[in-house]
Amino acid sequence: MAGNVAGVEAKVPLEQDAAGQRPAGPTSTAVKATEADTGGVGDGAGPAGAGLAPLPYDGVGSVAGGTVLWLIALAVMIPLAGRLRHDGHLWWLATAACGSGLGLVGLFIVIRRRNRIRRGERSNAN
Numbered sequence: 001m002a003g004n005v006a007g008v009e010a011k012v013p014l015e016q017d018a019a020g021q022r023p024a025g026p027t028s029t030a031v032k033a034t035e036a037d038t039g040g041v042g043d044g045a046g047p048a049g050a051g052l053a054p055l056p057y058d059g060v061g062s063v064a065g066g067t068v069l070w071l072i073a074l075a076v077m078i079p080l081a082g083r084l085r086h087d088g089h090l091w092w093l094a095t096a097a098c099g100s101g102l103g104l105v106g107l108f109i110v111i112r113r114r115n116r117i118r119r120g121e122r123s124n125a126n
Helices: 028-037 060-077 081-087 090-125
Strands: 002-005 008-013
Antiparallel strands (some): 002 008
């Protein structure tokens, strides 16, 4: 008997006990189906047991670009604060301020991370 979730037939039949109830927890069939959908890779380990490699990008450019955009938005809206208040959109100014502040915190974090990665690569190369 195949399982039916939200009107979609399962490709793999579900295991049932003698009373026709599906046992709790993942079944071997469900695990095999999950591994088949992911090419046999489960829990970050490849077929040979090797872990996934981290992306080579450190994220500093993305975080810096987003922070600059939030700072520009904040700079544009500060002179318009009275008009924003009148129109009921003063929260836009608060959003830009929070985005700028969190972007600066994020920038500090990703720069520190990038520097740690670089120091680690240098010490491993020697």
